[in-house]
Amino acid sequence: MHPRILEVTERLIERSCATRERYLAMIRAAASAGLSRGKLQCANFAHGVAGCPSDDKQRLRLTNSANVAIVTAYNDILSAHQPYEDYPQRIKQALRDIGSVGQVAGGVPAMCDGVTQGEPGMELGIASREVIAMSTAVALSHNLFDAGLFLGICDKIVPGLLIGALRFGHLPAIFVPGGPMPTGLSNKEKAEVRERYAEGKAGRDELLAAEMKSYHSPGTCTFYGTANTNQMLMEVMGLHLPGASFVNPGTPLRDALTVEAAHQVTRLTQQGGQFLPLGEIVDERVLVNAVVALLATGGSTNHTLHLPAIAQAAGIQLTWQDMADLSEVVPTLAHVYPNGKADINQFHAAGGVAFLVRQLLDADLLHEDVDTVVGRGLRRYSEEPFLEDGRLVWRAGPLESLDESILRPLARPFSAEGGLRVMTGNLGRGVMKVSAVAPEHQVVEAEARVFHDQQALADAFQAGELDRDLVAVMRFQGPRSNGMPELHKMTPFLSVLLDRGFKVALVTDGRMSGASGKVAAAIHVCPEAFDGGPLARVRDGDRIRVDGQNGSLEVLVDADEFAAREPACCDLEPNVGTGRELFAFMRRAFSSAEQGASAFTAGLEGLR
Structure with a gap:
């Protein structure tokens, strides 16, 4: 390993020793208690399965069948989340096909930052992350589940889902992406119209036409903002299936990856024989890997808030200084808008996450010996999925970038340091x-x-x-x-x-x-x-x-x-209207930005 990567990792482990031990003790005690639904009172169990089809009810009475919680952030306002509309039914059928069960445990709110930019509703943004975390906890609180599938993509949604899931870290979990929309009007052209509108040189009709050509269909917005940074991080942290992040919605490959995520999470349950809970995967090395990938791609600055908050939920005390020290030695390998002209589809076509992971592993800038949802070792994430006669398989990702104006090897980085x-x-x-x-x-x-x-x-x-x-x-x-x-x-x-x-x-x-x-x-x-x-x-x-x-x-x-x-x-003006008054208690509780702007800091003090 690169000495700086080791140095930061070791001090992070040392700094987090007490809180991480308490966290692991908590989730291991929950895991050792065994299958929770088998211990429910009869009335409790009956309530939990009353809405299920009869075959699912029978499976849930058997302890060898896995029950998978589906926690979804579906709504029609976010283009990225619109494809999730039929995911629960797809997932339930995929689970039935292997003798398991899926239940929608709960939905979480999902606000679109693009809709609320410059509007009063944007003041609920960080608070929404905390609400999503709490909603996730409520969804999982029924103690009926052996694992979880988490459907979320955008800005505060993935961090909130992960924070909530980590507090139930004794459960295996996989995050299920939906993929980016196809490329529309280029981000550069869109930005130019916005600037001309600001100067009064373009009218509202021209501005609206440009925006609607940019944001034009279901799927994640194609610039490299927080939503796509979330997806890249989930993959490098080993919480997505390899290569799952940037496959477009509504394609056979996208559908196959969703089915495989449902199958794979059952293998990680206690019944499946490869028990691997989420809280054991997300350790100090995985958090360092996340920071390295963030830096190498010039990802969203929102993650200087989200990663410390996520880390704290797993009993890990990540700091800005850790991130800055890593930035000094991690080269910038990607130029995706706003750091460059390309969009996320072009990044994916140039080699994407598979090429990035290979480069960083070969340079000893990522911890390879980590757990992932597909087993031990991050090298699997240098592979990419494809369909062979309708069957999902993985092959080695590209050894060379297909477009060095977007994605470069370690030998020719855009910059010798991170972003x-x-x-x-x-x-x-x-x-x-x-x-x-x-x-x-x-x-x-x-x-x-x-x-x-x-x-x-x-x-x-x-x-x-x-x-x-x-x-x-x-x-x-x-x-x-x-x-x-x-x-x-x-x-x-x-x-x-x-x-x-x-x-x-x-x-x-x-x-x-x-x-x-x-x-x-x-x-x-x-x-x-x-x-x-x-x-x-x-x-x-x-x-x-x-x-x-x-x-x-x-x-x-x-x-x-x-x-x-x-x-x-x-x-x-007072924080009143658009629901802002409902969040006054949360604003009072927020920690500093450096501590993740989190309302949970005080609540997690017991881990210290």
Whole structure:
């Protein structure tokens, strides 16, 4: 193994020793208790199977039949999740074919970040991850199940499902993807129309036509945002079947992979003879593998929130510093929009996850000796699935990239380091996705303009007030202030300023979309302004230096003067309307961004 990979892994194991031991003791005690449905009172069992067909009822009375919980995030609002509409019936039939049973244990909410961008509903985004985790726990709480299949793809949904599933980590689990929509209007063309619309050079009709050509059919959006990053991570963590992430919906191969996931999860049950629960798979080495893959592909910055929260659910204490230290030695091997021009279908065609895993394993940058849902060893994930006379089989993935403008070997990386930088200085700690920012735009020193909401920035742009070198400070956007919405609405305006030749950067305690790039953005800054963090003392005209190359985030004001300033108060509208008032308790409980912006931190303290 590469010495840095070993160093980070070893210190993560040491740091997590006590909490991981408690977690493993918890799930092993649950597993050793045996099949839970066989211990239910007769009335409890009867309630749980009353809605099943008679054949399924009979199977469930037998302890040698596996009962698989199906937890689904299906809805019609998310194009990525629309294909899940008929998955439960497909899965149930696949399980019946081998003498097992599937039950839809529960549904979880699934909001579309694309629909809610710039709208009040986006303030429920991070909270929705916690609700999904709790909904998953409720679904599994019936103690009828021997394993779980989890149907989810998009931004907060996969992290929420995984957090909830890990609290039932004594159960085997497989995550079942749905695949990306076919390629439509290129992401580059879409972005160009958005920027022209921001400048008033394109009308709403042209903008709407471009957006609908981009997002045009069932399946995951094709840019490399959080949804597709989720899929890549689930595969590299060994929680998908090999090669399952990026097969398009509605194809014979996609359907075959879904059936095989149902069959495979039964093999991992206590009845199946290859018992392997989820909580045993997701260990420190697997979390390090996830970070390495995130860095090598320039994946979504949202995972600087999600991976620490996921790790904590498994009793593991992952930090931003772990991620930054790995970033120094993990090369960038993929350029997918917003880091490049290609979309996820082109990434998959160029070699995809199979090629990526092979390259990283051969460079000793991934732990190979880990458990996966298809057995021991990550090398299986350098294979890709295909149909041979209607039968699902796997073959070795490509040895060479089929398009080095999208996916490169270790010998010719796009960059010698990963795409993540931890930013530190007298304004706090944050992160920057440098892989999405051209080197000449990664360092900006300019006067600050302070905003408390995205519309104020848009109004200032339209009024011509931002035509200069600028560091936009967008504060009171952290988890405890307003739920930490994504701030994608600002991207076209800041991109136009950059194109006009100005030096532009963003500093915020909020989030940017996994699809955002181009502009140097120090995001997730903590302590957040709502808690009196340094951003609350920044004023218009302060000179700020954002250095993405060296990882520094400084306000260039005399230290004594800066410390003596009274922190600004938030002048945003109350968090009322669009259901936001229902989540006030959760906002109060959120941890810092560096701790995953999680409402569960206090609840998991017992593991420490």
